[in-house]
Amino acid sequence: GSMEGFAASVMPLLRVQHAFGEHLLGRVTLAGLGTRAQVHQQSTAVDDAQADVAQQFRLVEGAFRWRKNNTWQPFLSAGAGVLHLTAAGQQSPPPIEAITRERWSLLADVGGGVHVSFQRFEMALEGHAQAAQPYPVIRFLNEEVAREGRPTLIGTLTFLVWM
Numbered sequence: 001g002s003m004e005g006f007a008a009s010v011m012p013l014l015r016v017q018h019a020f021g022e023h024l025l026g027r028v029t030l031a032g033l034g035t036r037a038q039v040h041q042q043s044t045a046v047d048d049a050q051a052d053v054a055q056q057f058r059l060v061e062g063a064f065r066w067r068k069n070n071t072w073q074p075f076l077s078a079g080a081g082v083l084h085l086t087a088a089g090q091q092s093p094p095p096i097e098a099i100t101r102e103r104w105s106l107l108a109d110v111g112g113g114v115h116v117s118f119q120r121f122e123m124a125l126e127g128h129a130q131a132a133q134p135y136p137v138i139r140f141l142n143e144e145v146a147r148e149g150r151p152t153l154i155g156t157l158t159f160l161v162w163m
Contacts, residue, residue, distance in 0.1 A: 007037045007038060007039075008037070009034050009035045009036060009037045009053075009055065010034050010035045011031050011032055011033060011034020011035065011055070011056075012031070012032075012033060012034060013029055013030065013031035013156065013158070014029070014030045014031075015027055015028070015029045015030075015158060015160075016028045017160065022068045023064055023065055023066070023068065024062065024063070024064060024065075025061075025062070025063040025064075025065060025075070025077075026060075026061070026062060026063075027059075027060070027061040027062075027063060027077070027079070028058075028059070028060055028061075029057075029058070029059040029061060029079070029081075030056075030057075030058050031056060031057050031058075032054075032055065032056030032057070032084075033056070034054075034055075036052045036053055036054050037052075037053045037055075038050055038051070038052055038053070039051045039053060039087075039138050039145055039146045049089065049090070050089070050090050051087045051088060051089045051090070051138050052087070052088045052090070053085060053086070053087045053138065053146075054085070054086045054087075055083065055084070055085050055086075056083075056084045057081060057082065057083045057084070057107055057130070058081045058082050059079040059080065059081035059107065059109055060079055060080060060081055061077045061078065061079030061109065061111075062077065062078060062079065063075050063076065063077035063078075064076055064077075065115065070117070071116060071117050071118075072114055072115075072116060072117075073114065073115040073116075073117060074112070074113070074114050075112065075113060075114070075115065076110075076111070076112045077109070077110070077111045077112065077126075077128075078109065078110050078111075079108075079109040079110075079111075080106070080107065080108055080109070081106075081107045081109070082104055082105065082106060082107055083104070083105045083106075083107040083130070083132045083136070084102065084103075084104050085102065085103050085105070085136040086100065086101070086102040087100065087101055087102070087136075087138055088100040089101075103134075103136045105132035105133060105134055105135065105136060106132065106133050107130055107131070107132050108130065108131045108133075109128055109129070109130045110128065110129055111126050111127060111128035111129070111154075112126065112127060113125050113126030113127060113156075115160070120161060120162050121159070121160065121161055121162075122159075122160040122162070123157070123158070123159055123160070124156070124157070124158040124159075124160060125156075125157055126154075126155070126156045126157075126158070127153070127154070127155055127156075128153070128154040128155075128156070129151045129152070129153055129154075130151055130152040130153075130154060131150065131151050131152075132150070132152070135150050
């Protein structure tokens with residue numbers, strides 16, 4: 001969820017991770033196809049306007065982990081990629097035409113968490129903060145109602161299988 005107006009949404013993610021030695025990890029993360037956040041606006045000019053917002057992002061990350069051979073392995077990560085946001089506007093009653101817009105933005109990501117190891121399987125619990133540039137903005141009749149990526153906070157629970 002965003003700190004500036006976007007409600008939290010749930011989305012699956014796919015992550016490919018490769019270990020480079022004992023402490024370094026390289027990762028590629030793809031996320032999307034989840035629930036849509038809704039942004040609402042009520043004013044005198046618009047009876048009830050809303051936008052359904054879909055998000056996807058792609059990241060390339062590097063991570064540093066400690067305690068490789070232990071069950072609990074804390075780590076920190078940093079990455080960069082792209083954010084794709086699509087907003088479909090709706091208005092009730094509909095005298096004003098609703099529009100759909102999309103924006104691509106550069107994305108920076110920092111995170112941390114812990115891997116819990118079960119031999120060939122792991123579970124990772126992570127927290128991330130993301131910043132987008134340019135950051136997407138939702139406006140109704142030129143009035144700003146929500147921003148994304150200043151920052152966006154993400155929590156993930158991932159199940160990993162080492163191949």
